[in-house]
Amino acid sequence: MSLKNISLTLLVAILGILASKGIIRSSRPSLLKQLIELGSTTLSSQPIIAPIIPYIIEGHHHQHHNRHHSKGNKVNICDDFPPDFPPPDTNTTSIFCVDRNGCCNFTTVQAAVDAVANFSQKRTILWINSGIYYEKVNVPITKPNITFQGQGYTSTAIVWNDTANSSGGTFYSGSVQVFSNNFIAKNISFMNVAPIPGPGDKGAQAVAIRISGDQAAFWGCGFFGAQDTLHDDIGRHYFKECYIQGSIDFIFGNGRSLYENCQLISMANPVAPGQRVINGAVTAHGRTSKDENTGFAFVNCSLGGTGRIWLGRAWRPFSRVVFAYTAMTDIIAPEGWNDFNDPTRDQTVFYGEYNCVGSGANMALRAPYVQRLNNAQAAPFLNMSFIEGDQWLLPFV
Ligand SMILES: *[C@@H]1O[C@H](CO)[C@@H](O)[C@H](O)[C@H]1NC(C)=O
Ligand SMILES: *[C@@H]1O[C@H](CO)[C@@H](O)[C@H](O)[C@H]1NC(C)=O
Ligand SMILES: *[C@@H]1O[C@H](CO)[C@@H](O)[C@H](O)[C@H]1NC(C)=O
Ligand SMILES: *[C@@H]1O[C@H](CO)[C@@H](O)[C@H](O)[C@H]1NC(C)=O
Ligand SMILES: *[C@@H]1O[C@H](CO)[C@@H](O)[C@H](O)[C@H]1NC(C)=O
Ligand SMILES: *[C@@H]1O[C@H](CO)[C@@H](O)[C@H](O)[C@H]1NC(C)=O
Ligand SMILES: *[C@@H]1O[C@H](CO)[C@@H](O)[C@H](O)[C@H]1NC(C)=O
Numbered sequence: 001m002s003l004k005n006i007s008l009t010l011l012v013a014i015l016g017i018l019a020s021k022g023i024i025r026s027s028r029p030s031l032l033k034q035l036i037e038l039g040s041t042t043l044s045s046q047p048i049i050a051p052i053i054p055y056i057i058e059g060h061h062h063q064h065h066n067r068h069h070s071k072g073n074k075v076n077i078c079d080d081f082p083p084d085f086p087p088p089d090t091n092t093t094s095i096f097c098v099d100r101n102g103c104c105n106f107t108t109v110q111a112a113v114d115a116v117a118n119f120s121q122k123r124t125i126l127w128i129n130s131g132i133y134y135e136k137v138n139v140p141i142t143k144p145n146i147t148f149q150g151q152g153y154t155s156t157a158i159v160w161n162d163t164a165n166s167s168g169g170t171f172y173s174g175s176v177q178v179f180s181n182n183f184i185a186k187n188i189s190f191m192n193v194a195p196i197p198g199p200g201d202k203g204a205q206a207v208a209i210r211i212s213g214d215q216a217a218f219w220g221c222g223f224f225g226a227q228d229t230l231h232d233d234i235g236r237h238y239f240k241e242c243y244i245q246g247s248i249d250f251i252f253g254n255g256r257s258l259y260e261n262c263q264l265i266s267m268a269n270p271v272a273p274g275q276r277v278i279n280g281a282v283t284a285h286g287r288t289s290k291d292e293n294t295g296f297a298f299v300n301c302s303l304g305g306t307g308r309i310w311l312g313r314a315w316r317p318f319s320r321v322v323f324a325y326t327a328m329t330d331i332i333a334p335e336g337w338n339d340f341n342d343p344t345r346d347q348t349v350f351y352g353e354y355n356c357v358g359s360g361a362n363m364a365l366r367a368p369y370v371q372r373l374n375n376a377q378a379a380p381f382l383n384m385s386f387i388e389g390d391q392w393l394l395p396f397v
């Protein structure tokens with residue numbers, strides 16, 4: 001079995017296993033290379049794989065794509081592809097079809113993006129079939145109104161492995177980079193599989209997606225990486241029912257964003273009880289002045305995984321983050337937040353918590369600048385009015 005035939009569910013499982021056994025951390029070769037080697041040796045039989053998946057991807061929906069195995073040798077790989085697809089254009093929408101096996105017009109996501117007309121006012125839906133797309137994808141500022149429609153975030157993924165070092169800086173390391181407005185993604189994962197940085201490593205940050213356009217929405221998406229997974233850079237953004245994995249500053253940037261019903265999973269190294277080390281942070285929000293209307297609001301999310309981490313650190317002096325109605329496990333350090341070792345930021349950050357639950361949400365030992373928000377203080381962050389969603393956010397269907 002080659003890497004190209006591994007399903008995304010399996011890739012996620014492998015990533016989790018390698019991380020949990022410390023294999024990724026302890027070796028220097030790239031993960032992609034390790035996966036290729038593993039793929040050609042140990043992973044050739046189904047029975048090994050099956051029991052592993054539920055352990056790693058707790059609470060995920062499992063889809064098994066056996067069409068290449070179960071129907072015998074003579075079956076055409078495109079046989080179960082939707083007939084007459086894509087449907088013809090309408091006045092408001094074009095659908096471009098991407099399938100890496102060549103069953104429709106495009107075999108790469110980038111080729112489909114390239115074919116979208118510049119400055120189209122129509123929405124172009126890139127329907128992306130199940131599979132892992134190994135490519136770095138750039139959606140330029142000239143291409144607004146693009147939708148990436150995958151088949152489930154454990155079924156369709158765009159995967160690359162740039163790092164800060166390999167790409168000229170963290171900001172350019174994204175496997176996918178979106179510079180246009182009105183971008184939508186549904187049921188797809190964005191992954192960076194560069195080696196996980198060890199303690200003290202420089203230049204190993206690896207972004208899964210950078211979102212630098214205004215009015216972007218993500219529904220049922222996955223974001224996988226370690227340090228700096230999700231670069232929520234600039235603009236108003238909405239995330240619903242997404243799975244976001246990382247270690248240090250894994251949601252960072254200066255966006256104004258609402259995260260609803262998302263799972264936030266830390267994959268920082270496990271920390272033994274009693275050890276005082278902190279080895280991760282969920283957010284590093286980058287608001288630079290009190291006049292900027294930016295911030296991250298998390299509502300009805302869950303926060304768990306491994307390590308001992310902060311909810312956020314003050315990457316810029318006016319960093320603004322709110323957690324509301326969110327369940328947190330004991331991986332959250334009691335002080336909760338960090339001022340980036342700059343006590344002057346204690347006066348300017350806005351870090352609030354509201355009606356959170358779980359042992360990580362105990363505020364008794366929180367840093368003094370953290371706010372226990374009252375109803376009125378919390379209200380602006382609790383629904384899509386925070387991102388002016390009534391002006392632009394379309395319903396899921
Ligand atoms: C990405 O993976 C390829 C294939 O294994 C490897 O040659 C390359 O060095 C990796 N890049 C980084 C930055 O790790
Ligand atoms: C779509 O455009 C065509 C040609 O401009 C026009 O005849 C038709 O009425 C339009 N349909 C809708 C639903 O707007
Ligand atoms: C996709 O392929 C169909 C025929 O299979 C063709 O009519 C259509 O123009 C193609 N679309 C694009 C965007 O290339
Ligand atoms: C979009 O604009 C770029 C830059 O001018 C050009 O290279 C490209 O061909 C255009 N794409 C389309 C599909 O028109
Ligand atoms: C397309 O993008 C433009 C510019 O971002 C925006 O004004 C317009 O409302 C969008 N159209 C649709 C159909 O989303
Ligand atoms: C990144 O580049 C710097 C300077 O060349 C080097 O010291 C560092 O080890 C590199 N980091 C990684 C993770 O390769
Ligand atoms: C797509 O995402 C939506 C929103 O999270 C979810 O309700 C739906 O089940 C997902 N569909 C698939 C095929 O994963």
Ligand SMILES: *[C@@H]1O[C@H](CO)[C@@H](O)[C@H](O)[C@H]1NC(C)=O
Nearest residue numbers: 241260261262263299300301
């Ligand atoms: C909170 O999130 C959970 C899990 O995503 C979901 O099942 C539940 O419906 C959400 N509650 C509200 C009020 O959105």
Ligand SMILES: *[C@@H]1O[C@H](CO)[C@@H](O)[C@H](O)[C@H]1NC(C)=O
Nearest residue numbers: 379380381382383384385386
């Ligand atoms: C959203 O929150 C704002 C600010 O508290 C409030 O005025 C508005 O009524 C709320 N909207 C909805 C749909 O709940």
